[in-house]
Structures are given as structure tokens and as C-alpha cells.
Amino acid sequence: MSADMYREMILDLYENPLNHGELDPCTFSHEEDNPLCGDVVKIDVLLDDDKKIKEIKWSGDGCAISMASASLMTDHVKGMTIEEVMELNGQDAVDLLGVSNLSMGRVKCATLSIKVLKAGASAVQ
Amino acid sequence: MSADMYREMILDLYENPLNHGELDPCTFSHEEDNPLCGDVVKIDVLLDDDKKIKEIKWSGDGCAISMASASLMTDHVKGMTIEEVMELNGQDAVDLLGVSNLSMGRVKCATLSIKVLKAGASAVQ
Amino acid sequence: MLDVQKVRADFPILNVDAHPDVPLVYLDSAASSQKPIQVIEAMNSYYQEYNANVHRGIHRLSEEATSVYEGARIKVQKFINAPSHEEVILVRNATEGFNLLAYSWGGANLKPGDEVLITAMEHHANIVPWQIVCEQTGATLKHVPFTDEGTLDMDALDELLTEKTKIFSFTAASNVLGTINPTKELVAKAHAVGALAAVDGAQAVPHANVDVQDWNCDFMAFSSHKMCGPTGIGVLYGKAELLNAMPPWMGGGDMIRRVTLEKSTYNDLPYKFEAGTPAIAEGIGLGAAVDYLNALGMDNVHAHEQAITSYALEALSEVDGLTILGPKTAAERGGLVAFTIDRLHPHDIAQLLDEDGIAVRAGHHCAMPMHKIMGIGASARASFYVHTTTDEVDALVTSLNRARKVFRL
Amino acid sequence: MLDVQKVRADFPILNVDAHPDVPLVYLDSAASSQKPIQVIEAMNSYYQEYNANVHRGIHRLSEEATSVYEGARIKVQKFINAPSHEEVILVRNATEGFNLLAYSWGGANLKPGDEVLITAMEHHANIVPWQIVCEQTGATLKHVPFTDEGTLDMDALDELLTEKTKIFSFTAASNVLGTINPTKELVAKAHAVGALAAVDGAQAVPHANVDVQDWNCDFMAFSSHKMCGPTGIGVLYGKAELLNAMPPWMGGGDMIRRVTLEKSTYNDLPYKFEAGTPAIAEGIGLGAAVDYLNALGMDNVHAHEQAITSYALEALSEVDGLTILGPKTAAERGGLVAFTIDRLHPHDIAQLLDEDGIAVRAGHHCAMPMHKIMGIGASARASFYVHTTTDEVDALVTSLNRARKVFRL
Numbered sequence A, B: 001m002s003a004d005m006y007r008e009m010i011l012d013l014y015e016n017p018l019n020h021g022e023l024d025p026c027t028f029s030h031e032e033d034n035p036l037c038g039d040v041v042k043i044d045v046l047l048d049d050d051k052k053i054k055e056i057k058w059s060g061d062g063c064a065i066s067m068a069s070a071s072l073m074t075d076h077v078k079g080m081t082i083e084e085v086m087e088l089n090g091q092d093a094v095d096l097l098g099v100s101n102l103s104m105g106r107v108k109c110a111t112l113s114i115k116v117l118k119a120g121a122s123a124v125q
Numbered sequence C, D: 001m002l003d004v005q006k007v008r009a010d011f012p013i014l015n016v017d018a019h020p021d022v023p024l025v026y027l028d029s030a031a032s033s034q035k036p037i038q039v040i041e042a043m044n045s046y047y048q049e050y051n052a053n054v055h056r057g058i059h060r061l062s063e064e065a066t067s068v069y070e071g072a073r074i075k076v077q078k079f080i081n082a083p084s085h086e087e088v089i090l091v092r093n094a095t096e097g098f099n100l101l102a103y104s105w106g107g108a109n110l111k112p113g114d115e116v117l118i119t120a121m122e123h124h125a126n127i128v129p130w131q132i133v134c135e136q137t138g139a140t141l142k143h144v145p146f147t148d149e150g151t152l153d154m155d156a157l158d159e160l161l162t163e164k165t166k167i168f169s170f171t172a173a174s175n176v177l178g179t180i181n182p183t184k185e186l187v188a189k190a191h192a193v194g195a196l197a198a199v200d201g202a203q204a205v206p207h208a209n210v211d212v213q214d215w216n217c218d219f220m221a222f223s224s225h226k227m228c229g230p231t232g233i234g235v236l237y238g239k240a241e242l243l244n245a246m247p248p249w250m251g252g253g254d255m256i257r258r259v260t261l262e263k264s265t266y267n268d269l270p271y272k273f274e275a276g277t278p279a280i281a282e283g284i285g286l287g288a289a290v291d292y293l294n295a296l297g298m299d300n301v302h303a304h305e306q307a308i309t310s311y312a313l314e315a316l317s318e319v320d321g322l323t324i325l326g327p328k329t330a331a332e333r334g335g336l337v338a339f340t341i342d343r344l345h346p347h348d349i350a351q352l353l354d355e356d357g358i359a360v361r362a363g364h365h366c367a368m369p370m371h372k373i374m375g376i377g378a379s380a381r382a383s384f385y386v387h388t389t390t391d392e393v394d395a396l397v398t399s400l401n402r403a404r405k406v407f408r409l
């Protein structure tokens, strides 16, 4: 299993995350945690005049799955409109990771950052 | 079993109870119920100058066991002092009935009237 | 229709003697039902194959326990046709359901001048929590009387339901009179004055199709142990919108989002109301009970009980001195018959029936006010379920006649 | 000493593979213990031979159920050496025990200016109920910090305990640090300022002899599922004098003496606090768990856990980058070890261990404040019980080293 779940790409992203950091100023910033395990992700977003994502940064603390997912997800949504972001769902986050055998509990790790982004986005919609 | 539990004496007392009724005036009167089944017994007692039970009457509603027990118990304690009453316990009530195979639940029926009498007596002790 | 002999084979206890060489005739299902082997085995399988705490574990056992336990919640949701599994709060029993409702919703919403309306035919579970919360909040508790036929007094209800009424909490089926109340109509009447409607489903959910969306009730409480499921678990259903607006009640693990030593924020539904390690095996057992009842078909369950109750009403009416409580025909009632016999106290009835292996309940059945209104201290109650046969009803009648003889009647 | 191989034969789940051909190594007993066959069979026997509701039934099944269920209460009483069975309140779990205490005792006794004292190493079960009741009553919640060694800061305690303190509620053993607190001394300190002392026994009662009279604590809560017993049941012990003075909490059947539609009077202890149909099978199962632990001997249980913990502390210290939380020697701690590994998140640890069939817990273990104080979001925890072997500890170490390799450490 680890061959799949902890493959090179995920470990690489865990060591060298993408889009890691904070944005100031930003259009919105939102932080949430997974109440079952304590993983935390904060996402800062700067929108351009067309309400498209111009810059996005994340920070937080968690397992390789949730951290890699935050890297991939923030990369994926660059340039998207808020409407497009609101269309995304948990499965998209899992697909980005490319891990096929996530258990119920770990799916929550994989989907935390998309949940945080959508919660933040819904406030500016 | 019924041969023992519902023998002649108990059925006779159920039909023709002893010391049934109320006392007015009385030295103390106390009523209690068995919360598990709803049986109720009230006991009125008149003490003489030596603090001995001069008259005692009971009233209430319940099964053959608890009603027969009230008859027997009130008869048994006539002439006793309050101290002597306070010495009595549940086993005495069961012994008076002469039933050997009472289950846990029915013991509460058999001991209700002694409980009521002692609760009333403790207040004037 | 049910194949009763086949059903009986599912219940191991029906092979047990009540006393040496005296077979068991279990007519006390309304107090607690027997359990089919399928339910017992579902719990054994949890304990022997994947026992672990739920929700927070990453290992296989915990993942499996979580998924079967949460799967049981979804089974319950579908069984009562609740819109979402978030609306199925798992509690210990119907009683805890009403306490949760009274303390959380009542504590936050009731104030002096407000009224809580119940009925005079409620079980203590739907009386005492309201008395406590009314005393704490200053609200007033009122009750709808019932008629001599044992049905709710609808005229009185119409007068008692006013814009002061904040909630009308009533039983869908009485555990003593057997009366089946017109739940859908009662909910509509409550809503018409702006009150919420809470339903005691303890004697309804085990016995017939219950659809909370059709009834449109706001809350419903019921117990697993009366519907072929284990003890130690029950359900409070509530509309998500209402549950979301209610404050949490018990605090602890699982019901929180974030805890600091100063302050906590709370988890989403249903977990907000489920503090601490849940009754995991019991939830799984309840799920198996729902599967079992679904396999029988709730329409079949109901039809069987109607048939047995009809038969029993007829047979019992031939016992001298016996008075049946509640409605006179099976169509208006659930699968139980409570009765009294002149000059034979219910305890003595139950004791003498027990000698013949027949289990009935005697007492006030946690409905003292109702007994007081009817002018009796106690009653005896025979209650039926999926495994009850007409032969067992005949045995009851024979034994009642014997009891009368013992008492020289 | 325990004959561990003999003990293992009592636990059916230990024959189960975690994954196909990967045997189970269960190191998560602190979250929920496994159940010996004796406990499972005691519940099966109830469900298959004498299942019935308790307390009010006259028939044989109900009499037997009542007597075994109440017998279990007495077993629990003796197990913790409580003076009377009336002082053993059966609740769902430790969490409900603290809620009962906070709502009933706290609600009636706390007022603005009063202080409730807990510690910074509490489980959420002993934090959140006090936060809720302090908010409701205006009392203030304070906490005793712990030292870098993972023991309570006794100097701070002496300052925090004042005549304003109405209750000091603390854990006898931490579920993360493993620390065993000096309970008897802490109770005495609380009493010295006139405060009551409540003990969280969830991680103590399963693992060693606990004597509430020796400790002289006023209350103690614990859970069955962590001590070889079923889910769905737990205990609040309280001194009779205090329990008698407390108002009831949940209302319903069984906890009343007399109910009218206007007002109710309440039953005696312990029933005053036990509303509705109890967790009967679960009570019976808890009784069987107490029998089981007594047969092993709690001194033997404790000695075995001390030996395993010693071994584990030693073995784990050889894993590169691994930091053990809490006291450094087994003598000061219970049978669990929580740890972190540099650059390897606890979830990933648990996930990788699971591949090798090893069940540990990862997260904040319902003790977020403690983790925050230690500057970590989560930890991994291996916990031991009567069936744990040194081979299993070796397997843990091997698997941790493999996990580090997977993570290229």
C-alpha cells in the first residue's frame, strides 16, 4: 500500500511544498482544522479584478497526505474563478493526489484544504 | 409455587384484612409507595403514654402479598415500643408471611408496610 | 404475511424454558423485545473481529468499526426516512432523547409565559424531562386529556394549542392504552399555531412503517431495545435546521472541533450531541435490527400484530371480570393489551402467569398519571411481537382463568 | 505474574489478521480495550437466555435480568471498594459521568466567584463539561500546569487551590503523558481548602487496584470499554451524602418515586440518576469484565504493564528521531507511551504501522490543550494491556524503523 500512498511525488511535496507561506495583503484568508485529528490548514487568496485567483498560499500542520494535498490543490486552482472553485469537491482533491486506496479517515486529510478554500471562498462569493 | 405463595391464610387476609382503616386522632401517620410498581400503604398509629403502640390501622392499595403483609405486620406490632419497632427488618415481614420463595421484586411488596411504619416511627423517635 | 414459525427460529430465547419443563411464552415485548440471532451475531462479530474505538483511528480495526457503526446510522436514517444521517443522534434510549431535547432545545428556547403541551397518556420519559425544564425556565406544562375510549380529546387539544404553545410532545402510540394517535394530524395542528412537534416513537417505530417526512414532525425519540436491537442505544431524530440551532448538551471528546483550556468550539451534526466513546457495539446491533425488520417487512410486522391483537381482544373478553384498557378494536391500536381483573391485583396476575411460563408486565408501566386518571393503581399488560402466536394468546387466557381459580373467584 | 499466552487465548480477536496474512498487533488498548470471551459470553447468555427489562418485571426473565444486572453493580462497587452499591451510578461512559457531575452538582452548587480547578493534562471529558457549567453558573475554570517532565506542577497547584476552589477535578493517570498522578495526596490537598475532589479514573481503574476509600475522593468516573468490558456503559462513583444532596439530572422512568402531571418525586440512589431502560446487557458485561480482571489479579495486571512499559521505553529510545512524551521511567507511568518522530507526522506513522498490522492511535487523543502546551499538533501512542507481549513491542520498533525508511529518513 505504501507504494501507492507514500510514493515519491507525495514525499517530495511533503519535504518541498508548493505555494507554502502567507499572503499579505490578501482578498480572503481562512483556517480550519480536522476536529478528529488536529490537522490545520490556513489558505490566503488574492483575487484579480476578474475575481480569478491570482495568488494563493497555504500554511498549516498535518500529515504527508494533507500537506501534499494542500500543495497540489493550491497549484490546481490558480487562475480559477470563485465559481469554478465552488464546483470542486472532495473527489477532485483525492484525484489530484492520485492515491486510490484512501480509507474514510484519511480522505478527510486529503480533502481538508479544498474544504478550507471553499469555506473561505463562499464568504466572498 | 402458588401452593405456598397464595395459600389460604394470605388469600383470607386479602379478602378480610386485619386492622384496615384509618385513625383520627393519631400520633403519627405515614404513607409511602413502592416506586417500581405503584403499591401504596398508609399507616396510622396511636401511642399510649408509655410510647407503646396502642392502636394501629392501615389503608392502601396493592397485591395480595403487600396487603396480607400489612395485616400481619400491624397485628404483630401492637403493644410494641417505638424502639422495638425500629429493630424490625424486612426479614421479619417475610417471616410473618411464611412464604419461602419470594423473588427480589416481590420481597419489596412484602416489606412495604414495615418500611412505611419505620419511616413514620423514626419521625417521632 | 409473516411465517411465524420461521421467525421464531431466529430467536434463541424461544427455545429456553421459563421454569424447568415450563416453556417460555414471552408477552412482554413492549417492555423490551427479544433479539434475533442476527443481531446478537452482529455484535459478536464486532467484539471478536474488529473491536476498536471509532472516528479517530487510522488502523484497520478502527476504520472498519467506524464504517460499520456509521453505516448503522444510515440504516436508521432510511428506516424512518429521515432526510439526512446528520439528523440521527444516537443516545442511550428514548428517555435520553427527550432529556436532550428538553435540556438543549427547551433550555435555550423556553421562558416564562411559554407553554409545553404533552398528553395525559405519556410515558414518564415524555413527562419528567419537561417538568424539570419548565421548572428551570419558568415555562408552563399543560396536558391534553384522553376520552373514556382511550383516545386523545381532540376538542380539548384544539383549546390547549395556542400561540403560547412552543412545543407539543406526544406519543405516536400509547404503551398502556395501545392507542395509535393520529400523528400526522397532531403535528399539523401543532405547526398551525407555530409550535414544534416532538413524537415519542418508542411504541411506534418497532411496529409499523414510520416516515418522519410524511409526519413532518420536528423531533422523534425511540429505543433500540424495543425493536429487536440491543439495550444501551436509542435515537433522537431532529430536523437539521433545529438541531443546528440548538446548543450542545453533554461535553467531551468527539463533540468538539477545537478545545483550549478556556473555550471550546463544537463539531458538526450529529457529533455535536454525541460526547465520548459511543455505544459502538450497540449501534452496530441496532443497524442489524433494522436489517432484520426490513427483511421481514414492516407492513408484514404490522399486519401480524394487528391479527394477533384482534385475536387477543376477542379471547380476553371471555375472561370473567376482565376489563380491557383503551380502544376496543385492533385497528385503532398497537400490539398490546393492558387489562385489569376484578379482585385480582395485577402483580398477583403476573406472578401466577409466571408459574405457567407466561411473561407479562404488571404495574403502572411508567405511566402513573394515566393510571391515576383511570382510577387504578396498576394494570397487567400482554404485548406481542413478530414471534407471537395465537397459541400463546390461548395459553394466556387459560392461565388467567387458572389465576382466578387460585384466588377463589 | 500473568501467563500472557494463557491470557491471549481468552481474546478471540487476537486470532484475527489485521490484513490478509498480516497478524494483528493491537497496541491501542487505551482508546478501547479488547474483550475476553468471558465478557462476550456473559452478554450472549443474557440475550439468549434471560433477556428482559429490569426492575419492574415479576416474571422469571425479568427477575433474573434484574438480579444479574444489580449483581454487576455490586461487583463494580467491590472492585473500586466503594462503601455501598448505591454510590455506583451506571452511565454510558466516563464522559457522561463528568457531565452528570457538572450539570447536577455544578448546576446546584456553583456561583460567580467560585472556582473549578482542573489540570492542563485532562482529557476533553474532564474539560468541556466544566467549561459549559462554568459558563452557565458564572464560576471560573482554572487549571494546574504540568512540568517539562510531564508531572503536575505542585507549586502551582498549591497556589491555585484556595478557598474559592469548590471542586478539583483531575485525572489519576494521563492518557497521553502516561503520568500517574499522586491521587491520594491531591485529594487531601483539595479537602484541605474545603474543595471536593473528583477523579478521572478512565486510565486508572483498568490498570491497577483502585480504592476510592483509600483515595477518599468524592467522585470518580470511568468507562467499561477500556477495562475489558463492553461499550455503552460506564460508572460515576460518588459519596452517598453528596449524591443524595444533588438534584436529579435526566428525568424519566425508573428514576421517579411518584409522577403526577404536575410534579414528580424522585427515587432513591442509585436510581435517582438512572432514567429509562438501562444498558442491561452492558451492565452484565461490565460485571463479567470485573470478574475477569479479578481472576487475573489487579496486582498482576499492573506488574505486567509496568514490565512491558519498561521494555517499550527502552526499545523506543533506540529509534532515531523519536521523542517520548511524559515521564522517563515506567515506575511513574501507566501502560502507554506516546511519542513523536522528527519529520514523520503521527498520522503517517499510524498508517505505515497499520500496513504491518500494528494498531496504534495518532492524533490529539482528545487532549488538545496538552498537545498545544507541548507545541505539537498530534502524537502517536502505543498502549498496552494484559495480552501485550515484548514481541509485539519489538514488532512496533521494527515497523517504526521501516516507516522512517519509507519517508527517506
Ligand SMILES: Cc1ncc(COP(=O)(O)O)c(C=O)c1O
Residues within 6 Å of the ligand: C253, C275, C276, C277, C278, D030, D031, D093, D094, D095, D096, D123, D125, D126, D171, D173, D174, D175, D200, D202, D203, D223, D234, D366
Ligand atoms: C483519561 C481519560 N478520561 C476520559 C476518557 C473518556 O472516556 P469515554 O470516551 O469512554 O467517555 C478517556 C478515554 O478516551 C480518557 O483516556
Ligand SMILES: Cc1ncc(COP(=O)(O)O)c(C=O)c1O
Residues within 6 Å of the ligand: C030, C031, C093, C094, C095, C096, C123, C125, C126, C171, C173, C174, C175, C200, C202, C203, C223, C366, D253, D275, D276, D277, D278
Ligand atoms: C411510549 C414509551 N415512551 C418511552 C419509553 C421509554 O423507553 P426507554 O426506557 O427505552 O427510554 C417507553 C418504554 O418503556 C415507552 O413505552
